Amino acid sequence: MTSINTNTSAMTALQSLSMINSNLDQTQNRISTGYRVGAASDNAAYWSIATTMRSDNKALGAVEDALGLGQAKVDTAYTGMKAAIDVVDEMKAKLVAAREPGVDRSKIQAEIKELQGQLSSIATSASFSGENWLSFDGATTDTKNVVASFNRSAAGAVSVGTIEIVIGATKLFGDDNPAAAGTDNGILNSTFTTTGGGNVTVSVSNLDITTAGVTDLDINQMISEVDDAIQSMTTAASNLGAAKSRMDIQSEFVSNLRDSIEKGVGTLVDADMTEESTRLKALQTQQQLGVQALSIANNSSQSLLSLFR
Secondary structure: OOOOOOOHHHHHHHHHHHHHHHHHHHHHHHHHHOEOOOOOOOOHHHHHHHHHHHHHHHHHHHHHHHHHHHHHHHHHHHHHHHHHHHHHHHHHHHHHHHOOOOOOHHHHHHHHHHHHHHHHHHHHHOEEOOEEOOEOOOOOOOEEEEEEEEEEOOOOOEEEEEEEEEHHHHOOEOOOOOOOOOOOOOOOOOOEEOOOOOOOEEOOOOOOOOOOOOOHHHHHHHHHHHHHHHHHHHHHHHHHHHHHHHHHHHHHHHHHHHHHHHHHHHHHHEOOHHHHHHHHHHHHHHHHHHHHHHHHHHHHHHHHHHHHO
């Protein structure tokens, strides 16, 4: 039946053209944004996963920054410790030289005093971002925690992992009051009492071979105590090196993990530009044909006039 009130062909053509225009708008949006899933309405599940993982990736970026800061602090402490070991080595050599008969110990002591001053300068300047791990007050159990990971469990619970560094073992100088109970004075400020003729109470940072009554036996014990300090400092430097190595490995892992997460999110939500460009050309052709079909359908009623001539 032909009707001038209801143009079925035009209605069908219009519906088809509307659908084509809608698909064309969607494709153009994907091409302009680069996302196949750019909003929750596109794919709620993928959008939710992508949003969560992007947030976690940003947190991992902060972890990477924290690791970099921790590495800098460890590097600073290690550099100071290594320099201090070299200076204490020199002190040990000077003490050995003082055992030589006829040596002017006052001149050797002058050199030792300068080395002691250098040790203080090294420990004081080995500071990064307001933290000094070589010279500070506190107990040997003092620790520093460096943020090393951001974790999300299968249940969705989040947590932050840390690398613990016991800086009590790296302390060269500590409390200013060695006599106070419970104080920890650090490797170079820890006192000992010689058992030779001098019976003097000293530390590596303030020993004096010109003190009255100091004998060769006292100097021998000083040499032994200085060597013990070198061993403690060497152990501390080794621990700092091990911590630095672990942070280097963790930093590389976090960087690779961030890349993997970004790649995974991209797989879920990124648009395939080759596919979308092909679809765009097809939809543009369909749109032109749809417009033509609608035009034909709209003009079909005009042909009825010929029946009345």
